[in-house]
Amino acid sequence: MLRTKITNRLLIVILLIIVPPTTINCQLATDGNILSFQNRLRFGNYLYYEKDYLRAADEFKEYLRSESNDTIVFRLANSYFQIGRYTEAANNFKGLFFGSQLSEEARLMFYESVFFQNDYKLFRVLAEEQNFGSSIYSKDIERLKYISYFLDNSRLPEENLVLKSFPDSVQSRLLNFYQQKKFPKYKSITTSVILSTLIPGAGKIYTGEVGDGITSLIATALTTYLAITNFKADHQFRGWMFSGLAAFFYAGNIYGSAASAQIYNARIQFNFDNEVRLFFEHRNYFLPKIDY
Amino acid sequence: MLIIGIYFFVLSFTYNLNAQTDWARWEGKETSYELTPTHHHDYTLDKSSFGMTLLSVLRNTYYFFISDLDGDNCPFEPSCSAFFLKSIKETSIFKGSLMFADRFTRDLNFFKVTDHYSLLASRKFSDPANNYTLHSAKIKF
Numbered sequence: 001m002l003r004t005k006i007t008n009r010l011l012i013v014i015l016l017i018i019v020p021p022t023t024i025n026c027q028l029a030t031d032g033n034i035l036s037f038q039n040r041l042r043f044g045n046y047l048y049y050e051k052d053y054l055r056a057a058d059e060f061k062e063y064l065r066s067e068s069n070d071t072i073v074f075r076l077a078n079s080y081f082q083i084g085r086y087t088e089a090a091n092n093f094k095g096l097f098f099g100s101q102l103s104e105e106a107r108l109m110f111y112e113s114v115f116f117q118n119d120y121k122l123f124r125v126l127a128e129e130q131n132f133g134s135s136i137y138s139k140d141i142e143r144l145k146y147i148s149y150f151l152d153n154s155r156l157p158e159e160n161l162v163l164k165s166f167p168d169s170v171q172s173r174l175l176n177f178y179q180q181k182k183f184p185k186y187k188s189i190t191t192s193v194i195l196s197t198l199i200p201g202a203g204k205i206y207t208g209e210v211g212d213g214i215t216s217l218i219a220t221a222l223t224t225y226l227a228i229t230n231f232k233a234d235h236q237f238r239g240w241m242f243s244g245l246a247a248f249f250y251a252g253n254i255y256g257s258a259a260s261a262q263i264y265n266a267r268i269q270f271n272f273d274n275e276v277r278l279f280f281e282h283r284n285y286f287l288p289k290i291d292y
Numbered sequence: 293m294l295i296i297g298i299y300f301f302v303l304s305f306t307y308n309l310n311a312q313t314d315w316a317r318w319e320g321k322e323t324s325y326e327l328t329p330t331h332h333h334d335y336t337l338d339k340s341s342f343g344m345t346l347l348s349v350l351r352n353t354y355y356f357f358i359s360d361l362d363g364d365n366c367p368f369e370p371s372c373s374a375f376f377l378k379s380i381k382e383t384s385i386f387k388g389s390l391m392f393a394d395r396f397t398r399d400l401n402f403f404k405v406t407d408h409y410s411l412l413a414s415r416k417f418s419d420p421a422n423n424y425t426l427h428s429a430k431i432k433f
Contacts, residue, residue, distance in 0.1 A: 215401040252393025259424045266431040
C-alpha cells in the first residue's frame with residue numbers, strides 16, 4: 001500500500017514538471033503565425049533548394065501576394081520552368097523585363113521557356129522581336145534560334161549563318177547535321193513502286209528489305225507459274241484460283257513497296273531527330289546556367 | 293495468471309488448427325501437365341457497320357476452326373487476322389486488303405530482320421497496321 005502511494009505521488013510530481021512547459025510551448029506556437037508570409041518565404045526557399053519546385057512555387061506565389069521581390073518572382077518562374085510548366089514560366093519571366101536588375105537573365109529564360117514549348121515557329125518570331133531582346137544574351141538566343149531549325153520541318157537558313165553561332169569544336173558535327181537535314185537520304189516512293197511493278201519485290205530490295213523483296217518475287221512467280229500450268233492442263237478452277245493468288249501477291253507487293261519506302265524515310269527522319277536532340281540536350285543547348 | 297494461461301492455450305489451439313500435417317505434406321497431388329493457352333482471342337463482334345460485323349464473324353470462324361487449334365504461331369503483333377481487320381477499319385476494304393496482302397507476304401519471309409521490326413516482350417515483332425496506311429504522320433516506331 002505504502003509503495004503504491006509513493007508511486008502515485010511520484011507520478012503526480014513528474015506530471016507537474018512535464019506538463020507546464022509543453023503547454024507554454026503550444027501556446028507560443030499558436031500565438032506566432034506559422035503561416036506568415038515570411039515563414040512561407042523561408043519554407044519556399046527551403047523547398048526550392050531541395051528542388052521541390054512544385055511546392056516551392058505555391059509558397060512563392062503566396063508570399064508574392066503581400067510583398068514584391070524580383071528574386072522571388074524569378075524563382076517562381078524558374079520553379080515553373082523546372083517542372084515543365086513553360087507557359088506559366090514565360091509569363092512570370094516576362095514580368096521582369098522592365099525595371100528589374102534581373103531583366104537580362106529573365107529575357108534569356110523567357111526565350112528558353114518559349115523554346116521548350118516546342119512551338120519553334122513562334123519562338124523564331126519572338127526571337128526577331130526587338131523589345132524582348134537581351135543585350136548580354138543575344139548570342140545565346142540567336143544560337144537557340146538556329147537550333148530550332150534543326151528540330152522542326154522549316155527550311156534551313158544559309159550554312160554559314162547557322163554554323164558561325166556555334167563553337168569550333170562542334171562545327172564538323174553540325175555541318176554533318178546540316179547536310180543530313182538539307183539533303184536527307186530518302187528513298188523515292190515512285191521509284192520503289194515502278195521497280196515493284198516491273199519486277200515483283202525489286203522495290204522492297206531498293207528500300208533495303210531484301211528478304212521481303214525476294215519472298216515477294218518467289219510468291220508472285222510461283223503462283224503465276226502454277227496458274228499458267230493449270231490453265232495449260234485445262235484445270236480451270238485451279239488456274240483461276242492461282243491467278244487470284246498471283247494477283248493478290250502482285251498487288252500487295254506494289255502497295256508494300258510504297259509503304260516500305262515511306263517507312264524507310266520515316267525511320268531516317270526519326271533517327272535524325274533523335275540524334276540531333278540528344279546532341280543538343282547533352283550540351284544543354286549551349287545555354288549558360290542561370291539561377292538565383 | 294489463469295487468464296493469461298487460457299489466452300495462450302486458445303492461441304496455440306488456433307495455430308494448431310491451421311498447421312500443416314505431415315500427411316497433407318507428403319500425400320500425392322493431382323497434377324495437370326496440360327499447357328495453358330498463352331493467347332486468348334477476342335471474339336467480340338465489331339458492330340460499327342454491317343461490313344465490319346460480317347468480317348468479325350468471318351474472323352471468329354477462322355479463330356474457332358483454325359487459329360485456336362493451330363496455336364499462337366503468328367510472329368507478328370497484331371496477328372495477321374487482327375491486322376487485316378484493323379487495316380480495313382482504318383482505311384477501306386480495298387486498301388485494307390492490299391495492306392493485308394503485303395503483310396501476308398512479309399509473314400512468308402523466313403528471314404525476318406529485327407532491324408526492321410522492334411521486338412516486344414512477348415518475343416513477337418511489333419508491326420502495327422497504322423504504319424502501312426501511307427500516311428507518314430501515322431507511322432510510329
